Amino acid sequence: MTTIFQDKEQFIDEYRLVVKAFTGKSFEEAGATDRYQALARLIAGHARDIASESFTESSRKHKKRVYYFSIEFLIGRLLDNYLLNFGIRDLVAEALADMGADLDELCELEPDPALGNGGLGRLAACFLDSMAHEGIAGYGNGMRYRYGLFKQEIVNGRQHEVADEWLSGGYPWEVRRQDRAVRIGFGGHVVTREKNGRQVYSVEGASEVLAVPYDIPVVGFGGKTVNKLRVWSAEPAEEHFDLETFNHGDYARADADRANAEAISAILYPNDQGEHGRLLRLKQEYLFVAAGISSLLRTYREEYGSDWAHLSDRVAIHTNDTHPAMCGPELMRVLLDEEGLEWDEAWEIVTKTVSFTNHTILPEALERWPIDTFSRLLPRIYQIIEEINRRWAESFDTAAEGWQEHFRNTAILWDGEVRMANLSVICSHSINGVAKLHTEILESTVLRDFYALTPKKFNNKTNGISPRRFLAEANPGYASLISSAIGTGWLDDASELERLLPFKQDAAFLEKVGATKLENKARLARYVKRETGLVIDPASIFDVQVKRFHAYKRQLLNVFKVIDLYQRLTTDPNTTIEPTTFIFSGKAASSYTFAKEVIRLINSVADVVNKDPRVNELIKVCFIPNFRVSNAQLIYPAAEISEQISTAGKEASGTSNMKLMMNGALTLGTLDGANIEIVDLAGRENEGIFGLTKPEVQELKDKGNYLAWDLLNDDPERLGRVVGSLTDGTFSKLSGGFESIRNEVMINNDPDLVLLDFHSYVDAFEKLNHDWANRTLWNRRALHNTAMSGWFSSDRTIREYRDEIWGA
Ligand code: 26V
Incomplete structure (x- = not known):
């Protein structure tokens, strides 16, 4: 057990200092909310110290880093959990009692971030907990929604939805990492040039937004390993505040760029029929994928240079359901367009690095996007998907009986749509279901044509909880x-x-x-x-x-x-x-x-x-x-x-x-x-x-x-x-x-x-x-x-x- 305080006295001394520094008040003068904020900041600070040790240690040992891509992380409150994981819950409770405060009361003041719908998001959070406990260098990559899942109120028996303003009081666990912000482009068109006898692709005329990461520490039980959850927020790439328009009284239009960019990370989509075909949702998916890939490649480059051939020895990219399905194409894009690799080389790296979990067989929940929407928003990614799909078609033995049907069921592009589940499967070296029966159903029905081709890629991983x-x-x-x-x-x-x-x-x-x-x-x-x-x-x-x-x-x-x-x-x-x-x-x-x-x-x-x-x-x-x-x-x-x-x-x-x-x-x-x-x-x-x-x-x-x-x-x-x-x-x-x-x-x-x-x-x-x-x-x-x-x-x-x- 790593201990961050030798004894109660040490804790009390540090805590008093943080209360003073954060609020300008003495502990006695500070209200309950200030006391909570200061306590969380104190623990978060220690957690970050250990996180940087964990990171250095992983570098030194050349540990493989696991990036868990999920559009949802339902982390719950952290204070009580991290005190328990650091083994100091009783010490802190007693110290607070000595100071005339109550730990449980302070814990209650923490917002409960609703950055997920339900089981899928909570599973991602339990996995972060367990990766840290198992000493795996495992990192969450997700979205920082300004509004989480709605707050439910019941009026005359009916559900009413109210905005969830979890950030309004400040969130003490996160640090903004402006220095790691990434520019993300949407729209534009692909231009092709010749360079050294090779076709080079780039996108011109795209409009850019800035993805800004916020890091939240993930404390493993025992306190030895602290990992990170990185969540991305969308902001305007340039400040385009239009002073003239503002002075003419059109305040909203003056700040339109900001509003348009921020809309991308404004809300978590509830999982209902409505999400399909919504452009903002597709932007969210690309934003956290592209920003996450850029950020993990930066870390890899710092550790191993441009030794891309060994990426899969050092990095695993796990895609939680199909929402991060663009991990494959985006990694292809970077390797081809920015690093100059050949297709076959890049494709092998991608498929050895990416893996995929399916979480539902309900047909109405399978993600599909209209090709015209998709290709307009992400022209280069779409082009790469087309090529993946073309090569996939080419891989079939057209002399074999029934190959057309197998192709129809496994194609990524079909009927005017991009089928994200098929994209995920084709880009991955491993496909798993989340319980025994579920995996059997995947193999025998939903994904049976894939299973027939590559049964060894399929496996079951029954879910778990912390x-x-x-x-x-x-x-x-x-x-x-x-x-x-x-x-x-x-x-x-x-x-x-x-x-x-x-x-x-x-x-x-x-x-x-x-x-x-x-x-x-x-x-x-x-x-x-x-x-x-x-x-x-x-x-x-x-x-x-x-x-x-x-x-x-x-x-x-x-x-x-x-x-x-x-x-x-x-x-x-x-x-x-x-x-x-x-x-x-x-x-x-x-x-x-x-x-x-x-x-x-x-x-x-x-x-x-x-x-x-x-x-x-x-x-x-x-x-x-x-x-x-x-x-x-x-x-x-x-x-x-x-x-x-x-x-x-x-x-x-x-x-x-x-x-x-x-x-x-x-x-x-x-x-x-x-x-x-x-x-x-x-x-x-x-x-x-x-x-x-x-x-x-x-x-x-x-x-x-x-x-x-x-x-x-x-x-x-x-x-x-x-x-x-x-x-x-x-x-x-x-x-x-x-x-x-x-x-x-x-x-x-x-x-x-x-x-x-x-x-x-x-x-x-x-x-x-x-x-x-x-x-x-x-x-x-x-x-x-x-x-x-x-x-x-x-x-x-x-x-x-x-x-x-x-x-x-
Ligand atoms: C999504 C949608 C979207 C559109 C229409 C209806 C609908 C219904 C369900 C879903 C859920 C998608 C994925 C999901 O959350 N699956 C849940 O994942 C949990 C963690 O693996 C698992 O325990 C639940 O059984 C599974 O429903």
């Missing part, structure tokens, strides 16, 4: 109970959690497992009360579904279950249930009408159920607004049931399933994504598995004879009544009825098979629910889940990437 952030930091009570039993080695090596298994027989220990859960539930209940006014009972079961709202994730199935229980409890005296609180949280993309209606339905059901004295001692429905990393850390530790109920085959992996398992929740889920690995590890008897499997869903689709009406007609008592309640006024008091949801299920024939899985789902829920009555057995299964969750540490995932993809 046990520091999601167990140690989020759940301190449980973490210290665990450490009291097996020591603290699990923080370094999460597979040590298996050493908890013998404690399954220890009744007193199991009771403590239950007691920490109860404390976490009380903590969450206080948060819910504060945020929404709703009172929830920590003595009830906390059944939790928290994730983005999407049809395939089937929050609708969950709320159908709640409606069914409500109707049975109010009409059938034989219905029994352990008191349960159904907790939902998550955002819907702003243009995704169906998902937003499901949010409104949940809140409308909550409004009715929670007010109904016949049931509200038994069931409660709770929607927690504005799901984000910081409140997720309160929710996971409080959960007993983890809802992972996607239509089989649709959820690539999921990661909340892992976070909840690690915190001792039992999975109520389908055999989808990484739920399959959860069952493999912890045993089906320790979870609640239900529903159609992926092959069964496939068979049904192939047969094509599923009819939602059949299910409804067969079961008027329950399914019929649930669907009927959407439009009969039962839940319409808050803000109207739910015709559109009914239509999706009945007229659109239930595309996500909610009705089909309904009964097996409710049965599996009721089984788990009744199991809760025997608390010893329950706590044993909870502990078993935690004990077997170590494999889901992102440290394990990252070691696999290192050994099997990056060779770092």
